[in-house]
Amino acid sequence: MRHTAQASPSVVGRVLGLLGAFSTQRPVLTLSELSRRADLPLSTTHRLVRELTERGALERDPSGGYRIGLWLWEVASLAPHGAELRESALPFLEDLYEATHQNVQLAVLDGVEVVYVERISGRHAIRIQSRVGGRLPVHATGVGLVLLAHAPSEVQERVLAGPLKRYSPRTIVSPAQLRRVLADVRREGFAVSEGQIELDAISVAAPVYGENDTVVAAISIVVPVEGTDPRTLVPAVRAAARGISRVLGAPRALRAAEGMRRETD
Secondary structure, eight states, X not given: OOOOSOOOOOHHHHHHHHHTTOOSSXXXXXXXXXXXXXXXXXXXXXXXXXXXXXXXXXXXXXXXXXXXXXXXXXXXXXSTTTHHHHHHHHHHHHHHHHHHSSEEEEEEEETTEEEEEEEEEOTTSOOXXXXXXXXXXXXXXXXXXXXXXXXXXXHHHHHHXXXXXXXXXTSOOOHHHHXXXXXXXXXXXXXXXXXXSSTTEEEEEEEEEOTTXXXXXXXXXXXXXXXXXXXXXXXXXXXXXXXXXXXXXXXXXXHHHHHHHHHHO
């Protein structure tokens, strides 16, 4: 007789379920909360959490709960989109930050979301939802529009098939409008996203190319809408993106740099 009941998750699946139980809103969880969120028996949760804590993947909070441990950050830094990309981009991000003392970001595409690899923010910068290691949707962010515009067609069609979540009255939720915006981004070489998540914020983003001339990341400046002409930020953002692309060995960026050098000789 064939059983149709779903198989129990593997040990790896259970561990990933526990780690995935944490969120920005709930960075600290008790044992019972972990058990409930990961849908595991309390005894199994206790055993796995103990092992994860001993390894450094989880840490005990002073309140008695658990949070993500430093060891996971050490492992994550080995990802290709982690240390190498961040180190190449950081000098250019710092230059952009000095120009505005607002929010400067570096992000990569993961599925249909953007993951923020780096962010520099001033004390008086406008408050935004992004954070290092955090995720936001591609259709509602400047870096997301850039990454989606240069993503494989199957990824684009998956996003365009919806649903497109609304975060503010200005969020793009029409597939037809999003398709037009993506075409504009490819043609103009940058994206402007105004008030799509925070109504008082505007983002100017540009693509970063890798050694095979494919887009591997995007950078952006996020500033207050009031008193800002986003077009004035485009040259600086694009120049920083080209600089990062050049360091990463993108042929198009290297050719552009060589052409500029010849013009000044």
